[in-house]
Amino acid sequence: MAATKTTRGKVVVTCAVTGSVHTPTMSPYLPVTPDQIAAEAIAAAEAGASILHLHARDPQDGRPSADPDVFMRFLPRIKQATDAVINISTGGSSLMSLDDRLAAALRAEPEMCSLNMGSMNFALFPALDKPVAWQHDWEPQLLEATRSSIFRNTFADMEHILDRLGRGCGTRFEFECYDVGHLYSLAHFRDRGLVSGPLFIQFVFGVLGGIGADPENLAHMKRIADKLFGDSYSFSVLAAGRHQMPMITMAAAMGGNVRVGLEDSLYDGRGQLARSNADQVRRIRTVLEALSLEVATPAEARDLLALKGGDRVAF
Ligand code: KMH
Numbered sequence: 001m002a003a004t005k006t007t008r009g010k011v012v013v014t015c016a017v018t019g020s021v022h023t024p025t026m027s028p029y030l031p032v033t034p035d036q037i038a039a040e041a042i043a044a045a046e047a048g049a050s051i052l053h054l055h056a057r058d059p060q061d062g063r064p065s066a067d068p069d070v071f072m073r074f075l076p077r078i079k080q081a082t083d084a085v086i087n088i089s090t091g092g093s094s095l096m097s098l099d100d101r102l103a104a105a106l107r108a109e110p111e112m113c114s115l116n117m118g119s120m121n122f123a124l125f126p127a128l129d130k131p132v133a134w135q136h137d138w139e140p141q142l143l144e145a146t147r148s149s150i151f152r153n154t155f156a157d158m159e160h161i162l163d164r165l166g167r168g169c170g171t172r173f174e175f176e177c178y179d180v181g182h183l184y185s186l187a188h189f190r191d192r193g194l195v196s197g198p199l200f201i202q203f204v205f206g207v208l209g210g211i212g213a214d215p216e217n218l219a220h221m222k223r224i225a226d227k228l229f230g231d232s233y234s235f236s237v238l239a240a241g242r243h244q245m246p247m248i249t250m251a252a253a254m255g256g257n258v259r260v261g262l263e264d265s266l267y268d269g270r271g272q273l274a275r276s277n278a279d280q281v282r283r284i285r286t287v288l289e290a291l292s293l294e295v296a297t298p299a300e301a302r303d304l305l306a307l308k309g310g311d312r313v314a315f
């Protein structure tokens with residue numbers, strides 16, 4: 001258990017506010033415009049999220065956007081209104097080029113970015129099985145495209161991100177590991193001196209193409225991460241859809257950190273759409289309190305993860 005003692009009993013709650021997986025027809029509460037993304041992020045921080053994982057969307061039709069100008073319409077507002085750590089996705093959407101995926105982060109030089117630890121299938125097309133009157137043509141097209149596209153994160157891509165954002169901007173990472181092999185890829189970078197602790201590893205469960213959302217897999221991911229990284233890492237868990245709350249509850253009970261947000265699940269309870277990101281933050285807080293665990297403040301998250309500070313970003 002040495003690896004997780006670094007949290008000193010405090011749990012870092014990340015909120016992933018909108019993402020690029022869900023589409024506007026799936027929930028009227030999915031934030032799309034810069035105003036909506038800012039308001040949702042600020043409310044999530046007020047509810048207790050110390051890290052905000054952010055993507056942008058086209059304000060007109062809600063499709064995933066990599067446009068730095070769109071990011072800049074909400075990043076400064078969130079920074080002014082909260083002390084939360086801003087974490088910009090470098091995953092973007094699996095249909096974007098690497099240059100597009102990095103453009104906003106390179107402009108903003110945030111404290112944190114996601115770094116996806118391997119190329120993989122990232123299948124969203126099963127969402128087409130339900131008969132749905134889609135609001136926009138791009139929605140079923142994007143879901144169908146994931147049947148034949150690859151979410152590309154080659155070693156060269158990852159080295160590029162570590163160099164440009166890590167070495168170049170002092171950004172630290174949410175290392176997104178969708179399978180056990182991704183932990184070994186991260187250890188490889190550690191062995192080459194390209195990453196160093198304290199690492200923040202996000203175990204991702206329930207993406208079709210990655211490891212399934214089974215408790216045995218969480219135990220195994222943690223066991224292997226303990227072996228590879230000892231006490232120089234903290235783990236967090238995110239799980240897709242209905243697996244979100246059960247898996248993150250297990251993570252918290254095992255000494256880990258948790259990620260909520262509409263990027264990962266549109267629900268708050270069985271069959272009940274979450275009306276806001278903050279609702280999911282409050283939901284996990286009640287669970288954490290029942291487990292006698294405390295929520296980390298943004299300052300505690302910065303300390304745990306050795307972040308450069310909110311005053312050293314470019315927005
Ligand atoms: N959508 C999550 C499963 C990223 O933004 O870099 C993974 C994610 C990827 O958050």
Ligand code: ZN
Nearest residue numbers: 019089091263
């Ligand atoms: Zn994301």
